[in-house]
Amino acid sequence: QVQVVESGGGLVQPGGSLRLSCAATGSAFSRYTMSWYRQAPGKERDLVALITTSGGTNYAEFVKGRFTISRDNAKNTVYLQMNSLKPEDTAVYHCKARHFWVDYWGQGTQVTVSS
Secondary structure (H helix, E strand, C coil): CCCEEEECCEEECCCCCEEEEEEECCCCHHHCEEEEEEECCCCCCEEEEEECCCCCEEECHHHCCCEEEEEEHHHCEEEEEECCCCHHHCEEEEEEEEECCEEEECCCEEEEECC
16 A cells, blocks of 8 residues: 655745645655646646656646656655746645556645735
């Protein structure tokens, strides 16, 4: 069983930055495909960014050029650097680890962008 724990959310003003972290258990972390999703109230959960086992990345159009996903396999951690934040980025951000087609989700961390 893989456990996934997110951290780093909070309240930030428009135009500000936050860095989210996601720690996953297991000695096979380097073989997990990791991704970030977000879910705003009353909306579906959307993919934000994904990083493959080889470091390839993919981003949703609405965050391209503003968010960066990265991973540190030595620390079993994936990061989401969020810059130029907008009020519409407000959501609960969830991390997902995928290993052998099984998905493991974290509980999420709240990001609120407001003045």
